[in-house]
Amino acid sequence: MRLGGAERRRRTVLLAVLLLVGTSASWWPVARLDAALGAVVGWVGAPCTLAAGWVLGLVAAPPRGDPRRPERALAELEREAGMPPSLPGRLWLEVPVLAEPVHDRLPLGAGADFHLGDDMLVAWGERYLGRLAAIGPNRSEVVLASAPGVRTGVWLVGPDGRRFEGVVLGRGGTSLPVLAWREEGPPPAPGTRVLFRARPGEDPALSRGALLLGELRREGEASRGTEAWVVDFALPPGAEGRVFVAASAVGDRLVAEPGVGVAGARLALHGDAVFAGAAWAVLAPDAAGRGVLLADGRGVARVLVRRGPVVWVRPLRPEDWGAAAVVATAAGLRPGDLAPLDPGDRFTRGRDGSPRGVFLGRRGDAPGTAPPLTVAWDTATEDRR
Amino acid sequence: MRGPSLRIVLPAAVVVTIVFPALRQAPGGPWLPDPWLALALWGVPLPAPPRLRTATLWVLILAFLRGTVSVVPPLTTLTGLGLGLVARELLDRRFDTGRWPIRVLVGLAAAAPLALLDLRVAALTGLPLAPESAAVRAAGAALLWALWPLTPRSLAVRPTTP
Numbered sequence: 356m357r358l359g360g361a362e363r364r365r366r367t368v369l370l371a372v373l374l375l376v377g378t379s380a381s382w383w384p385v386a387r388l389d390a391a392l393g394a395v396v397g398w399v400g401a402p403c404t405l406a407a408g409w410v411l412g413l414v415a416a417p418p419r420g421d422p423r424r425p426e427r428a429l430a431e432l433e434r435e436a437g438m439p440p441s442l443p444g445r446l447w448l449e450v451p452v453l454a455e456p457v458h459d460r461l462p463l464g465a466g467a468d469f470h471l472g473d474d475m476l477v478a479w480g481e482r483y484l485g486r487l488a489a490i491g492p493n494r495s496e497v498v499l500a501s502a503p504g505v506r507t508g509v510w511l512v513g514p515d516g517r518r519f520e521g522v523v524l525g526r527g528g529t530s531l532p533v534l535a536w537r538e539e540g541p542p543p544a545p546g547t548r549v550l551f552r553a554r555p556g557e558d559p560a561l562s563r564g565a566l567l568l569g570e571l572r573r574e575g576e577a578s579r580g581t582e583a584w585v586v587d588f589a590l591p592p593g594a595e596g597r598v599f600v601a602a603s604a605v606g607d608r609l610v611a612e613p614g615v616g617v618a619g620a621r622l623a624l625h626g627d628a629v630f631a632g633a634a635w636a637v638l639a640p641d642a643a644g645r646g647v648l649l650a651d652g653r654g655v656a657r658v659l660v661r662r663g664p665v666v667w668v669r670p671l672r673p674e675d676w677g678a679a680a681v682v683a684t685a686a687g688l689r690p691g692d693l694a695p696l697d698p699g700d701r702f703t704r705g706r707d708g709s710p711r712g713v714f715l716g717r718r719g720d721a722p723g724t725a726p727p728l729t730v731a732w733d734t735a736t737e738d739r740r
Numbered sequence: 741m742r743g744p745s746l747r748i749v750l751p752a753a754v755v756v757t758i759v760f761p762a763l764r765q766a767p768g769g770p771w772l773p774d775p776w777l778a779l780a781l782w783g784v785p786l787p788a789p790p791r792l793r794t795a796t797l798w799v800l801i802l803a804f805l806r807g808t809v810s811v812v813p814p815l816t817t818l819t820g821l822g823l824g825l826v827a828r829e830l831l832d833r834r835f836d837t838g839r840w841p842i843r844v845l846v847g848l849a850a851a852a853p854l855a856l857l858d859l860r861v862a863a864l865t866g867l868p869l870a871p872e873s874a875a876v877r878a879a880g881a882a883l884l885w886a887l888w889p890l891t892p893r894s895l896a897v898r899p900t901t902p
Binding site for chain 1: 754757758759760761762764765766769770774792804805806807808809810811812813814815816818819820822823826857858860861862864865866867868869
Protein backbone atom coordinates (compact mmCIF):
# COMPACT_ATOMS: atom_id res chain seq x y z
CA MET A 356 0.00 0.00 0.00
CA ARG A 357 1.37 3.36 -0.95
CA LEU A 358 0.64 6.29 1.27
CA GLY A 359 0.06 9.75 -0.06
CA GLY A 360 2.60 12.43 0.74
CA ALA A 361 0.26 14.29 3.09
CA GLU A 362 -0.69 11.13 4.92
CA ARG A 363 2.95 10.14 5.27
CA ARG A 364 3.84 13.54 6.63
CA ARG A 365 0.97 13.38 9.09
CA ARG A 366 2.14 10.02 10.38
CA THR A 367 5.74 11.15 10.58
CA VAL A 368 4.77 14.19 12.62
CA LEU A 369 2.52 12.09 14.87
CA LEU A 370 5.29 9.56 15.48
CA ALA A 371 7.80 12.31 16.18
CA VAL A 372 5.47 13.98 18.69
CA LEU A 373 4.73 10.69 20.45
CA LEU A 374 8.42 9.85 20.73
CA LEU A 375 9.22 13.34 21.95
CA VAL A 376 6.54 13.10 24.63
CA GLY A 377 7.69 9.61 25.56
CA THR A 378 11.30 10.72 25.83
CA SER A 379 10.40 13.71 27.99
CA ALA A 380 8.18 11.63 30.26
CA SER A 381 10.91 9.00 30.57
CA TRP A 382 13.67 11.46 31.34
CA TRP A 383 11.54 13.54 33.70
CA PRO A 384 8.97 11.02 34.93
CA VAL A 385 5.38 12.14 35.32
CA ALA A 386 4.15 10.32 38.41
CA ARG A 387 0.49 10.13 37.40
CA LEU A 388 1.26 8.87 33.90
CA ASP A 389 3.62 6.22 35.24
CA ALA A 390 1.08 5.23 37.89
CA ALA A 391 -1.72 4.84 35.34
CA LEU A 392 0.35 2.79 32.90
CA GLY A 393 1.97 0.88 35.74
CA ALA A 394 -1.40 -0.08 37.21
CA VAL A 395 -2.45 -1.64 33.91
CA VAL A 396 0.82 -3.53 33.61
CA GLY A 397 0.72 -4.56 37.27
CA TRP A 398 -2.82 -5.93 37.29
CA VAL A 399 -2.71 -7.62 33.88
CA GLY A 400 0.90 -8.75 34.06
CA ALA A 401 1.00 -10.04 37.64
CA PRO A 402 0.80 -13.69 36.49
CA CYS A 403 3.85 -13.09 34.31
CA THR A 404 5.73 -11.60 37.27
CA LEU A 405 4.79 -14.54 39.48
CA ALA A 406 5.79 -17.04 36.79
CA ALA A 407 9.18 -15.34 36.39
CA GLY A 408 9.61 -15.46 40.17
CA TRP A 409 8.80 -19.17 40.18
CA VAL A 410 11.39 -19.87 37.46
CA LEU A 411 13.99 -17.78 39.26
CA GLY A 412 13.21 -19.65 42.47
CA LEU A 413 14.08 -22.93 40.73
CA VAL A 414 17.65 -21.78 40.12
CA ALA A 415 18.22 -19.35 43.00
CA ALA A 416 16.39 -19.48 46.30
CA PRO A 417 15.23 -16.15 47.71
CA PRO A 418 17.72 -14.77 50.25
CA ARG A 419 16.75 -15.38 53.85
CA GLY A 420 18.68 -12.45 55.29
CA ASP A 421 20.18 -12.08 58.74
CA PRO A 422 17.67 -12.22 61.60
CA ARG A 423 18.06 -9.37 64.07
CA ARG A 424 16.05 -7.67 66.77
CA PRO A 425 16.67 -4.15 68.08
CA GLU A 426 18.04 -3.67 71.56
CA ARG A 427 15.58 -0.81 72.08
CA ALA A 428 12.96 0.78 69.88
CA LEU A 429 13.72 4.19 68.38
CA ALA A 430 10.70 5.71 70.13
CA GLU A 431 12.11 4.59 73.45
CA LEU A 432 15.52 6.11 72.66
CA GLU A 433 13.94 9.37 71.51
CA ARG A 434 11.79 9.54 74.62
CA GLU A 435 14.81 9.07 76.85
CA ALA A 436 16.82 11.74 75.06
CA GLY A 437 14.04 14.22 74.41
CA MET A 438 11.82 14.21 77.50
CA PRO A 439 12.11 17.72 79.00
CA PRO A 440 12.49 18.35 82.74
CA SER A 441 9.22 18.09 84.62
CA LEU A 442 7.20 21.26 85.21
CA PRO A 443 4.91 21.74 88.18
CA GLY A 444 1.29 21.20 87.14
CA ARG A 445 2.21 20.17 83.62
CA LEU A 446 2.60 16.91 81.75
CA TRP A 447 4.60 16.50 78.56
CA LEU A 448 2.68 15.13 75.58
CA GLU A 449 4.64 13.33 72.89
CA VAL A 450 3.78 14.47 69.38
CA PRO A 451 5.32 13.13 66.15
CA VAL A 452 7.04 15.53 63.77
CA LEU A 453 5.90 15.24 60.16
CA ALA A 454 8.60 17.01 58.21
CA GLU A 455 11.46 19.47 58.24
CA PRO A 456 10.49 22.98 59.35
CA VAL A 457 9.29 25.26 56.57
CA HIS A 458 9.70 28.99 57.19
CA ASP A 459 10.49 28.23 60.84
CA ARG A 460 7.25 26.32 61.33
CA LEU A 461 7.56 22.67 62.31
CA PRO A 462 4.59 20.51 61.20
CA LEU A 463 3.28 18.03 63.78
CA GLY A 464 1.15 14.93 63.36
CA ALA A 465 -1.51 15.73 65.98
CA GLY A 466 -3.95 18.54 66.60
CA ALA A 467 -7.37 18.96 68.15
CA ASP A 468 -7.73 15.16 68.17
CA PHE A 469 -4.98 15.13 70.77
CA HIS A 470 -6.39 18.10 72.69
CA LEU A 471 -3.63 20.42 71.55
CA GLY A 472 -4.29 24.14 71.65
CA ASP A 473 -2.79 27.42 70.52
CA ASP A 474 0.24 28.78 72.36
CA MET A 475 1.11 25.54 74.15
CA LEU A 476 4.81 25.38 74.91
CA VAL A 477 6.96 22.94 72.92
CA ALA A 478 10.36 21.60 73.94
CA TRP A 479 12.82 18.84 73.26
CA GLY A 480 15.12 17.80 76.06
CA GLU A 481 16.24 20.98 77.77
CA ARG A 482 15.72 23.06 74.64
CA TYR A 483 12.82 25.43 74.17
CA LEU A 484 11.51 25.23 70.60
CA GLY A 485 8.46 27.46 70.36
CA ARG A 486 4.69 27.47 70.72
CA LEU A 487 1.85 25.66 68.98
CA ALA A 488 -0.26 27.35 66.31
CA ALA A 489 -2.48 26.48 63.34
CA ILE A 490 -4.25 23.70 65.21
CA GLY A 491 -6.15 21.47 62.78
CA PRO A 492 -8.19 18.32 63.34
CA ASN A 493 -5.09 16.12 63.33
CA ARG A 494 -2.30 18.54 62.45
CA SER A 495 -0.63 21.50 64.09
CA GLU A 496 2.54 23.55 63.78
CA VAL A 497 5.26 24.70 66.10
CA VAL A 498 6.14 28.32 65.46
CA LEU A 499 9.82 28.19 66.31
CA ALA A 500 11.43 30.94 68.34
CA SER A 501 13.45 31.75 65.22
CA ALA A 502 10.36 32.53 63.11
CA PRO A 503 10.25 36.11 61.81
CA GLY A 504 8.57 38.53 64.17
CA VAL A 505 8.18 36.06 67.04
CA ARG A 506 9.01 37.65 70.41
CA THR A 507 10.08 35.35 73.22
CA GLY A 508 10.62 36.46 76.79
CA VAL A 509 13.92 35.20 78.16
CA TRP A 510 16.13 35.19 81.21
CA LEU A 511 19.76 36.08 80.63
CA VAL A 512 21.81 34.15 83.14
CA GLY A 513 25.09 35.80 83.99
CA PRO A 514 28.22 33.99 85.10
CA ASP A 515 27.37 34.71 88.74
CA GLY A 516 23.94 33.11 88.31
CA ARG A 517 22.04 36.42 88.42
CA ARG A 518 19.11 36.63 86.01
CA PHE A 519 18.07 39.56 83.88
CA GLU A 520 14.96 39.80 81.79
CA GLY A 521 15.21 40.13 78.06
CA VAL A 522 13.24 39.69 74.83
CA VAL A 523 14.45 37.76 71.83
CA LEU A 524 13.10 38.53 68.36
CA GLY A 525 13.04 35.87 65.61
CA ARG A 526 14.21 36.94 62.18
CA GLY A 527 13.50 33.82 60.12
CA GLY A 528 15.55 32.08 57.47
CA THR A 529 19.18 31.60 58.32
CA SER A 530 19.29 34.63 60.60
CA LEU A 531 19.59 33.82 64.28
CA PRO A 532 17.11 35.39 66.71
CA VAL A 533 18.37 38.70 68.01
CA LEU A 534 18.30 40.01 71.57
CA ALA A 535 15.86 42.89 71.05
CA TRP A 536 15.66 44.18 74.62
CA ARG A 537 17.28 43.53 77.99
CA GLU A 538 16.77 45.09 81.36
CA GLU A 539 19.44 47.29 82.90
CA GLY A 540 22.34 45.35 84.25
CA PRO A 541 25.86 44.36 83.45
CA PRO A 542 26.62 44.16 79.72
CA PRO A 543 25.98 40.72 78.22
CA ALA A 544 28.90 38.49 77.45
CA PRO A 545 29.39 35.82 74.80
CA GLY A 546 28.25 32.49 76.13
CA THR A 547 25.53 33.94 78.37
CA ARG A 548 22.81 31.33 78.70
CA VAL A 549 19.39 32.39 77.41
CA LEU A 550 16.47 30.66 79.15
CA PHE A 551 12.77 30.72 78.33
CA ARG A 552 10.67 33.09 80.47
CA ALA A 553 6.90 32.80 80.83
CA ARG A 554 4.74 35.64 79.54
CA PRO A 555 3.27 38.16 81.99
CA GLY A 556 0.06 36.67 83.33
CA GLU A 557 1.12 33.20 82.31
CA ASP A 558 1.80 30.47 84.85
CA PRO A 559 5.32 31.30 86.15
CA ALA A 560 5.83 27.56 86.66
CA LEU A 561 6.55 27.36 82.93
CA SER A 562 9.83 29.16 83.55
CA ARG A 563 10.95 26.72 86.19
CA GLY A 564 12.02 24.08 83.70
CA ALA A 565 14.97 26.30 82.76
CA LEU A 566 14.37 25.56 79.10
CA LEU A 567 17.25 26.82 77.03
CA LEU A 568 16.99 28.83 73.82
CA GLY A 569 20.73 28.95 73.34
CA GLU A 570 23.71 31.08 74.21
CA LEU A 571 24.44 34.68 73.34
CA ARG A 572 26.81 35.48 70.52
CA ARG A 573 27.98 38.79 69.13
CA GLU A 574 27.25 39.41 65.45
CA GLY A 575 28.17 42.26 63.11
CA GLU A 576 30.62 45.10 63.65
CA ALA A 577 30.31 47.94 66.13
CA SER A 578 32.25 50.31 63.81
CA ARG A 579 29.57 49.90 61.14
CA GLY A 580 26.69 50.07 63.57
CA THR A 581 25.60 46.51 62.77
CA GLU A 582 26.60 44.94 66.05
CA ALA A 583 23.91 42.80 67.68
CA TRP A 584 23.60 40.07 70.26
CA VAL A 585 22.07 36.94 68.80
CA VAL A 586 21.06 33.61 70.29
CA ASP A 587 22.44 30.44 68.69
CA PHE A 588 18.99 28.91 68.56
CA ALA A 589 18.78 25.70 66.49
CA LEU A 590 16.44 22.75 66.18
CA PRO A 591 18.20 19.85 67.96
CA PRO A 592 18.94 16.92 65.60
CA GLY A 593 17.05 14.60 67.94
CA ALA A 594 13.86 16.63 67.59
CA GLU A 595 13.22 15.46 64.04
CA GLY A 596 11.20 12.49 65.28
CA ARG A 597 9.05 13.80 68.09
CA VAL A 598 8.70 16.87 70.28
CA PHE A 599 7.08 17.40 73.66
CA VAL A 600 4.18 19.73 74.41
CA ALA A 601 3.48 21.03 77.92
CA ALA A 602 -0.17 20.48 78.85
CA SER A 603 -2.01 21.33 82.04
CA ALA A 604 -5.05 19.23 81.13
CA VAL A 605 -4.63 15.97 79.26
CA GLY A 606 -6.87 13.33 77.78
CA ASP A 607 -6.49 9.60 78.06
CA ARG A 608 -3.35 9.53 75.93
CA LEU A 609 0.04 11.14 76.50
CA VAL A 610 1.60 9.85 73.28
CA ALA A 611 0.31 10.70 69.81
CA GLU A 612 1.42 7.82 67.63
CA PRO A 613 2.48 8.65 64.07
CA GLY A 614 0.15 7.34 61.35
CA VAL A 615 1.57 4.16 59.85
CA GLY A 616 -0.10 2.06 57.17
CA VAL A 617 0.70 -1.64 57.01
CA ALA A 618 -0.23 -4.18 54.37
CA GLY A 619 0.65 -7.83 54.00
CA ALA A 620 2.91 -8.79 51.10
CA ARG A 621 4.06 -11.86 49.24
CA LEU A 622 7.31 -12.27 47.35
CA ALA A 623 6.69 -12.32 43.61
CA LEU A 624 10.11 -12.00 41.98
CA HIS A 625 13.43 -11.68 43.79
CA GLY A 626 15.20 -10.15 40.84
CA ASP A 627 14.84 -7.77 37.93
CA ALA A 628 15.31 -8.35 34.22
CA VAL A 629 17.43 -5.20 33.91
CA PHE A 630 18.94 -4.66 37.36
CA ALA A 631 19.44 -8.33 38.31
CA GLY A 632 19.19 -8.81 42.09
CA ALA A 633 19.11 -5.08 42.87
CA ALA A 634 15.30 -4.93 42.75
CA TRP A 635 12.56 -7.28 43.90
CA ALA A 636 8.84 -7.39 43.26
CA VAL A 637 6.29 -8.24 45.93
CA LEU A 638 2.55 -8.60 45.68
CA ALA A 639 0.86 -6.20 48.07
CA PRO A 640 -2.53 -5.14 46.68
CA ASP A 641 -3.41 -3.17 49.80
CA ALA A 642 -0.20 -1.13 49.98
CA ALA A 643 -0.31 2.59 49.28
CA GLY A 644 2.43 4.91 48.18
CA ARG A 645 6.05 4.58 49.04
CA GLY A 646 7.44 3.06 52.17
CA VAL A 647 9.53 0.16 53.32
CA LEU A 648 9.35 -3.62 52.98
CA LEU A 649 9.69 -5.49 56.26
CA ALA A 650 10.77 -9.12 56.44
CA ASP A 651 10.32 -10.78 59.81
CA GLY A 652 9.92 -7.36 61.42
CA ARG A 653 13.06 -5.84 59.94
CA GLY A 654 13.12 -3.20 57.20
CA VAL A 655 14.96 -4.77 54.29
CA ALA A 656 14.01 -2.77 51.21
CA ARG A 657 12.79 0.63 50.14
CA VAL A 658 9.68 0.80 47.98
CA LEU A 659 10.53 2.22 44.57
CA VAL A 660 7.26 2.08 42.69
CA ARG A 661 3.83 0.53 42.94
CA ARG A 662 2.18 -0.92 39.85
CA GLY A 663 -1.27 -2.12 40.76
CA PRO A 664 -0.76 -5.03 43.14
CA VAL A 665 2.95 -5.30 42.31
CA VAL A 666 5.33 -3.28 44.45
CA TRP A 667 8.92 -2.96 43.28
CA VAL A 668 11.45 -2.55 46.07
CA ARG A 669 15.17 -2.03 46.36
CA PRO A 670 16.80 -4.32 48.95
CA LEU A 671 19.34 -2.43 51.05
CA ARG A 672 21.80 -3.27 53.77
CA PRO A 673 21.27 -1.12 56.88
CA GLU A 674 24.34 1.03 56.13
CA ASP A 675 23.14 1.65 52.57
CA TRP A 676 20.16 3.67 53.78
CA GLY A 677 22.58 6.55 54.38
CA ALA A 678 20.89 9.78 55.41
CA ALA A 679 17.49 8.03 55.32
CA ALA A 680 18.43 6.18 58.52
CA VAL A 681 19.27 7.11 62.08
CA VAL A 682 21.86 5.22 64.08
CA ALA A 683 21.74 4.61 67.80
CA THR A 684 25.36 5.43 68.59
CA ALA A 685 26.96 5.49 72.01
CA ALA A 686 26.76 9.30 71.84
CA GLY A 687 23.06 9.35 70.94
CA LEU A 688 21.04 9.29 67.76
CA ARG A 689 22.81 10.40 64.62
CA PRO A 690 21.87 10.47 60.92
CA GLY A 691 23.16 7.40 59.09
CA ASP A 692 25.31 9.37 56.67
CA LEU A 693 27.20 10.94 59.58
CA ALA A 694 27.89 7.56 61.23
CA PRO A 695 28.40 5.17 58.31
CA LEU A 696 30.72 2.84 60.22
CA ASP A 697 28.90 2.78 63.54
CA PRO A 698 27.84 -0.74 64.55
CA GLY A 699 24.71 0.43 66.39
CA ASP A 700 21.09 -0.32 65.57
CA ARG A 701 19.76 1.55 62.56
CA PHE A 702 16.21 2.75 62.02
CA THR A 703 14.36 4.50 59.23
CA ARG A 704 14.42 8.25 59.59
CA GLY A 705 11.07 8.90 57.88
CA ARG A 706 10.37 11.84 55.58
CA ASP A 707 10.68 9.75 52.36
CA GLY A 708 7.35 7.96 52.73
CA SER A 709 8.78 5.41 55.14
CA PRO A 710 7.48 5.51 58.70
CA ARG A 711 10.06 6.68 61.19
CA GLY A 712 11.54 4.10 63.51
CA VAL A 713 11.40 0.89 61.42
CA PHE A 714 14.29 -1.27 62.60
CA LEU A 715 16.77 -1.87 59.75
CA GLY A 716 19.37 -3.99 61.51
CA ARG A 717 23.04 -3.40 62.05
CA ARG A 718 25.89 -2.68 59.72
CA GLY A 719 26.52 -5.70 57.48
CA ASP A 720 23.15 -7.41 57.97
CA ALA A 721 22.01 -8.80 54.63
CA PRO A 722 18.47 -8.06 53.44
CA GLY A 723 16.25 -11.09 53.14
CA THR A 724 12.73 -12.26 52.47
CA ALA A 725 12.03 -14.19 55.66
CA PRO A 726 8.28 -14.18 56.35
CA PRO A 727 6.12 -12.48 57.31
CA LEU A 728 6.51 -9.82 54.63
CA THR A 729 4.75 -6.51 55.11
CA VAL A 730 4.85 -3.10 53.46
CA ALA A 731 4.70 -0.12 55.83
CA TRP A 732 4.31 3.51 54.90
CA ASP A 733 3.84 6.87 56.56
CA THR A 734 0.20 7.81 56.12
CA ALA A 735 0.86 11.45 56.95
CA THR A 736 3.31 11.74 54.04
CA GLU A 737 0.78 10.16 51.72
CA ASP A 738 -1.94 12.50 52.97
CA ARG A 739 0.18 15.54 52.22
CA ARG A 740 1.19 14.28 48.74
CA MET B 741 1.62 -9.37 12.40
CA ARG B 742 -1.19 -11.66 11.53
CA GLY B 743 -1.95 -15.35 11.47
CA PRO B 744 0.84 -17.74 12.35
CA SER B 745 3.44 -15.08 13.02
CA LEU B 746 1.73 -13.79 16.15
CA ARG B 747 1.06 -17.33 17.32
CA ILE B 748 4.78 -18.03 17.15
CA VAL B 749 6.25 -14.75 18.30
CA LEU B 750 4.01 -13.88 21.20
CA PRO B 751 4.46 -17.12 23.13
CA ALA B 752 8.19 -16.91 22.48
CA ALA B 753 8.26 -13.39 23.93
CA VAL B 754 6.28 -14.52 26.96
CA VAL B 755 8.66 -17.42 27.55
CA VAL B 756 11.64 -15.10 27.21
CA THR B 757 10.02 -12.74 29.72
CA ILE B 758 9.45 -15.50 32.25
CA VAL B 759 12.91 -17.01 31.92
CA PHE B 760 15.08 -13.97 31.49
CA PRO B 761 15.15 -12.64 35.11
CA ALA B 762 16.75 -15.98 36.06
CA LEU B 763 19.30 -15.63 33.25
CA ARG B 764 20.09 -12.07 34.31
CA GLN B 765 21.07 -13.33 37.76
CA ALA B 766 23.17 -16.19 36.38
CA PRO B 767 26.96 -15.78 36.16
CA GLY B 768 27.64 -13.36 33.32
CA GLY B 769 23.95 -12.46 33.27
CA PRO B 770 24.48 -8.73 33.75
CA TRP B 771 26.24 -8.64 30.37
CA LEU B 772 23.51 -10.43 28.40
CA PRO B 773 21.84 -8.31 25.71
CA ASP B 774 18.31 -7.16 26.27
CA PRO B 775 16.04 -9.80 24.73
CA TRP B 776 13.07 -7.47 24.24
CA LEU B 777 15.25 -5.11 22.20
CA ALA B 778 16.48 -8.02 20.12
CA LEU B 779 12.90 -9.18 19.59
CA ALA B 780 11.89 -5.68 18.53
CA LEU B 781 14.75 -5.46 16.04
CA TRP B 782 13.92 -8.88 14.67
CA GLY B 783 10.17 -8.54 14.70
CA VAL B 784 9.92 -5.25 12.85
CA PRO B 785 11.23 -5.62 9.29
CA LEU B 786 13.64 -3.25 7.62
CA PRO B 787 12.54 -1.14 5.80
CA ALA B 788 9.44 -0.65 7.85
CA PRO B 789 6.10 -1.32 6.19
CA PRO B 790 3.91 1.65 5.26
CA ARG B 791 1.34 0.75 7.89
CA LEU B 792 2.82 0.76 11.35
CA ARG B 793 -0.15 -0.62 13.23
CA THR B 794 1.20 -4.14 13.68
CA ALA B 795 4.73 -2.99 14.39
CA THR B 796 3.37 -0.59 17.01
CA LEU B 797 1.32 -3.36 18.60
CA TRP B 798 4.41 -5.57 18.72
CA VAL B 799 6.47 -2.88 20.44
CA LEU B 800 3.63 -2.22 22.89
CA ILE B 801 3.52 -5.93 23.76
CA LEU B 802 7.27 -6.04 24.30
CA ALA B 803 7.18 -2.95 26.53
CA PHE B 804 4.33 -4.46 28.52
CA LEU B 805 6.16 -7.76 28.99
CA ARG B 806 9.39 -6.06 30.02
CA GLY B 807 7.42 -3.95 32.51
CA THR B 808 6.14 -7.09 34.24
CA VAL B 809 9.64 -8.25 35.16
CA SER B 810 11.51 -4.99 35.58
CA VAL B 811 11.22 -1.82 37.58
CA VAL B 812 11.88 0.14 34.36
CA PRO B 813 8.57 1.87 33.53
CA PRO B 814 6.76 0.46 30.52
CA LEU B 815 6.62 3.93 28.96
CA THR B 816 10.40 4.15 29.15
CA THR B 817 10.79 0.79 27.44
CA LEU B 818 8.23 1.77 24.82
CA THR B 819 10.07 5.00 24.11
CA GLY B 820 13.48 3.31 24.03
CA LEU B 821 12.33 0.64 21.59
CA GLY B 822 10.47 3.18 19.45
CA LEU B 823 13.42 5.54 19.24
CA GLY B 824 15.72 2.62 18.39
CA LEU B 825 13.52 1.42 15.56
CA VAL B 826 13.16 4.94 14.16
CA ALA B 827 16.94 5.44 14.34
CA ARG B 828 17.49 2.16 12.54
CA GLU B 829 14.96 3.10 9.83
CA LEU B 830 16.52 6.52 9.25
CA LEU B 831 20.05 5.14 9.09
CA ASP B 832 18.99 2.34 6.77
CA ARG B 833 17.79 4.91 4.26
CA ARG B 834 21.18 6.61 4.23
CA PHE B 835 23.62 3.72 4.50
CA ASP B 836 23.98 0.31 2.96
CA THR B 837 23.05 -1.96 5.85
CA GLY B 838 23.86 -4.98 3.69
CA ARG B 839 27.49 -4.45 4.72
CA TRP B 840 28.23 -6.14 7.99
CA PRO B 841 30.20 -3.34 9.77
CA ILE B 842 27.59 -0.76 8.80
CA ARG B 843 24.91 -3.09 10.04
CA VAL B 844 26.62 -3.40 13.42
CA LEU B 845 26.85 0.38 13.71
CA VAL B 846 23.21 0.79 12.78
CA GLY B 847 22.32 -1.87 15.34
CA LEU B 848 24.30 0.02 17.95
CA ALA B 849 22.43 3.21 17.14
CA ALA B 850 19.16 1.31 17.47
CA ALA B 851 20.17 -0.14 20.83
CA ALA B 852 21.52 3.09 22.28
CA PRO B 853 18.22 4.83 23.23
CA LEU B 854 17.00 1.96 25.41
CA ALA B 855 20.42 1.68 27.07
CA LEU B 856 20.45 5.41 27.79
CA LEU B 857 16.95 5.36 29.20
CA ASP B 858 17.81 2.35 31.38
CA LEU B 859 20.76 4.33 32.73
CA ARG B 860 18.42 7.24 33.40
CA VAL B 861 16.09 4.98 35.39
CA ALA B 862 19.10 3.72 37.33
CA ALA B 863 20.08 7.29 38.15
CA LEU B 864 16.56 8.21 39.25
CA THR B 865 16.01 5.15 41.43
CA GLY B 866 19.54 4.71 42.73
CA LEU B 867 19.68 1.19 41.33
CA PRO B 868 23.11 0.03 40.20
CA LEU B 869 23.69 -0.18 36.44
CA ALA B 870 27.22 0.42 35.22
CA PRO B 871 27.50 2.34 31.94
CA GLU B 872 29.89 -0.28 30.61
CA SER B 873 27.34 -2.98 31.37
CA ALA B 874 24.66 -1.04 29.50
CA ALA B 875 27.10 -0.54 26.61
CA VAL B 876 27.92 -4.24 26.41
CA ARG B 877 24.21 -5.10 26.45
CA ALA B 878 23.56 -2.66 23.61
CA ALA B 879 26.53 -4.01 21.63
CA GLY B 880 25.27 -7.54 22.21
CA ALA B 881 21.83 -6.71 20.85
CA ALA B 882 23.42 -4.94 17.88
CA LEU B 883 25.64 -7.94 17.13
CA LEU B 884 22.74 -10.35 17.43
CA TRP B 885 20.76 -8.36 14.91
CA ALA B 886 23.77 -7.93 12.63
CA LEU B 887 24.68 -11.62 12.74
CA TRP B 888 21.11 -12.70 12.08
CA PRO B 889 20.21 -10.01 9.64
CA LEU B 890 17.03 -11.24 8.07
CA THR B 891 13.80 -10.81 9.87
CA PRO B 892 12.38 -14.35 9.76
CA ARG B 893 9.44 -14.54 7.47
CA SER B 894 7.32 -15.97 10.24
CA LEU B 895 8.12 -12.94 12.40
CA ALA B 896 7.84 -10.29 9.75
CA VAL B 897 5.15 -7.69 9.78
CA ARG B 898 3.36 -8.38 6.54
CA PRO B 899 2.43 -5.49 4.31
CA THR B 900 -1.26 -5.01 4.17
CA THR B 901 -2.81 -5.55 0.77
CA PRO B 902 -4.54 -2.49 -0.59
